[in-house]
Amino acid sequence: SHCPACARRKRSLRRSQCEEGWHLADEPVTTPDEPTEVQRAWVEQRAIVTAERDHLAATGTAGPEELAALDAVIADLDEEICASGLRGSVDRGSSASTRPRRSRSTKRRSDAPDLPKRPMTRRTVGRAFEDPATGKVFRPSLFVTLTLDSYGRVKADGTPVDPAAYDYRRAARDALHFSKLVDRFVQNLRRVAGFDVQYFATVEPQRRLAPHLHMATRGTIPRSELRQIAAATYHQVWWPNADEIVYEGGNLPVWDEAAGAYFDPATGEVLPTWDEALDALDEDPDAEPHHVCRFGPQVDAKGVLAGSPDADRCVRYLAKYLTKDIAECHAAETAAQERHVDRLVEALRFEPCSPRCANWLRYGVQPAEAKAGLRPGFCRSKAHRREHLGYAGRRVLVSRKWSGKTLADHKADRLAWVLEQLGVTPGEEHDDQEDGAQRPAFPFAVTGNGHAWEVARPTDPDVPPREHRLLRAVGEALKRRTQLDHARQTSLSATEEAA
Template identity: 60%
Template sequence: MTGRPEQTTAPVKTLAPLAREVVKAVAVEHGVCIRPVPMRRVNLTTGESERFDVPCGHTLASVCPSCAERKRKLRAVQCGQGWHLDSEPVIERADPDAQQRHLMQLRAHAQARRDAVEATGRPDEHGDLAWWDGLLLELDREIERTGVAGRLRTGDQRSRRTRSTRRRQDVPDLPRRPVENRTVGRTFLGKGGKTFRPSIFLTLTLDSYGKVRADGTPVDPATYDYRRAARDALHFSKLIDRFVQNLRRFVGYDVQYFATVEPQRRLAPHLHMAIRGTISRADLRRVAAATYHQVWWPPTDRIVYPNGRLPIWDAAAGDDGVGGYVDPDTGEVLPTWDDALDALGADPDAEPLHVVRFGPQVHAEGVLADTPDARRCIGYLTKYLVKNVAECHTPQTEAQRAHVDRLADALRYEPCSPTCANWLRYGIQPKNPRPGLVPGFCKGKAHRREHLGYGGRRILVSRKWSGKTLADHKADRKVWVLARLAEAGIPAARPDDPDGVYAWERAGPGDPDVRPLDERLLHLIDERIQRRRQLDQATQMATQLSATPEAA
């Protein structure tokens, strides 16, 4: 007996679940969006209006599990349909309609007037150059809303900055072949005359920044190269683009891919890529070793304006008088982004700010269609799409949390783009400056803690992957469901809107027909249960009909 009082743990009391949480749990169980958006559909002919609850469409499970899972499954279908194609995907473009042609005529007239204002340097009766640029932007948005894909290339393309294409001496040479206009891989002949068409599942990682433990934390944080890790993450998307270009030029055909970017346990991004067709592991390693991306940005090795002595915005500064940042002591205007790049280009001894490369680990495996390996790889590609980058490996220990903090500190003052506020710290005005920029508080995606420095897209799909967009795959699923219901004599709940008959607008929370969220969720749950029961009934009927001798 030590005489010390025995330590006891207070009992944990489980409270009853909240009613709203039960509703959300049931909604998720049945695949109902828990953040439905109230929308109003107005008949432009009769003036009648109806209100519908539209799914929010969010891709993160932490926001809406139902919508995120629906998006993930749709991506899995897209990945599977394009991976093992045995014929070239057919991509057809619709002819422009009358509205699209009319808007493009307006766009042509506005572009001509805008160029005339720029040539004379004087505004016309409508407005100055900024006014015309704003009108062109609005017309481009309206053209895009009508369903036109792609963007027009306008402006002075001759002013685009170029760099020498001479390859670096510290990377292996990479032969270049003419790229054939094909996307389908080779067919191989096996035993017994059986043919098969394998494809590739590829994983590429970045280089090492120091030894790490099994949990991803560095063995010696003092020597771990956090600065290079931060810069590699910031420019990883450009390295992927360069790898695809080099791969197509090296193998000699239009390689198609479905790729996702995820963080490793050490928090560095890495790439998983499904590639149509087969490429030897030796060739993939050769292309990865010869791929690099040079960041030709002004140097950031000297801090000109530390915290407490930051540049000041002057609305009258600049050659054109539109405003700019000036030195807080002398009032001298800081060099613009174009001035900094001009100085960099005029220096014959200039070096790139950073060079990002892949690490030596290149993992590739052959995959056949309709096999367990193919399904496993597709599941692996889409596994983390419902999570933020940082949510893929949630810190569990103090060492892991400290590792995240050190990486965030390294990213805080690294410029993420030409428009990043951090350029002020190094005595340079960002591109397109505006008042209120503060170094260390850039609002760019890469600087958000949940993205760990990676500001690119998580999903990368080539144009000729499946011959369809994600909206096309979604429409295919809708057509299949409606067809099964029609076969069973069940009408669609929401028939498609004829073109030009209806207009949609968001309903406000104060509208009298917008009921509380809990009530709307209850209605959506019941509607989903009924539609699922109808679909199951229709599918069962179709199966029974196909199994009867008369149907055969």
């Protein structure tokens, strides 16, 4: 809706990523590149400064100001390491943090069926089947659709038959925690399948506005086991109780700047902090989770063969809504649908979306990392926004070994293909400008012949008006498209003549 051209390009890129990894016959290569000398130098410097800082802190020979200065140096080094191209975080946690990690029993719920478990094998490619009559080898994969449970009967347009009986609170909580439920499903799927199942999944809303999952998986497992996995998958949210309203309207907790905490406006007592609320939850043997998220009984699984029309159709379906907001996928066309959206947004307004959500004040708990100015019902997280309808996670979920490439690698492949079709070498220059000035053949080409390029500013005297620049950009894009179409037609004609 903001830039259709960018939307088409990104959707096409995701389709290429999905197609390339779905029916791989060989294990993808995921060996990382060797570090450069610059990267090694930054990491070594970071190690030296970290060792010195830890030694001074352990021996007590440095004051707070010296340690703070070293922490600032370490932060600068981390920025340089990231800028050098290394992915990930050098230090995932604060060196001064000694807070133990909370853990809960992994015992399965009594109302969830058990799952079979197979020994894991180090492979990501599914089984191949050979036709004894023809000798042809088939390597099928799956296209799976998972939906959430029912919240009440709905009509064909997705609106509830009885809005008063429709469980909007559970619908809101399921949407908020849907991404965690998907993670649990993938874990269970790999345990049952016995190999490292790879997937390309997209999250879309149903007409009733509940999120559901379309997932392309490499390899197959029996459909009966797939339904068993979905039925046995759940996610428990161990948060404080948020069913009873403690403060609302004008009776809201007040921020104390001196204490750095919120207190009760009537009694003056400080509200329990987030950690204190979790401690009380841990100590209660009869405590129940804040919410339990599950899939519904509707599980659709379809076998797909490489190169078949079904495979292309499924890929298009996976990328159908990727460039739309959740609320744009099924836009409200009637007054009943608009009211359905309004009721769901209202249920999401006061539902806590994270430990730092301001809505916790409504239920008598200070949010994590509390600060002044928090008001229930005015959390800035995009989960509460109308265009997201509770789901604030990524719309595309791709496993690490899907194609053995990152999205940047797929972009580079597409660029290399275009340049090859046009017979253009990166860094090549030509002087087709009216003024005779040389420039790279494409805006993304790199030159190393001593020229320096910088972004022109609108106030520069030699910069033409915006209208002229737009017309020039459109003209250049049309010219490149014509050149590419001509190159593809020439290549196709040569192939047909050779055949």
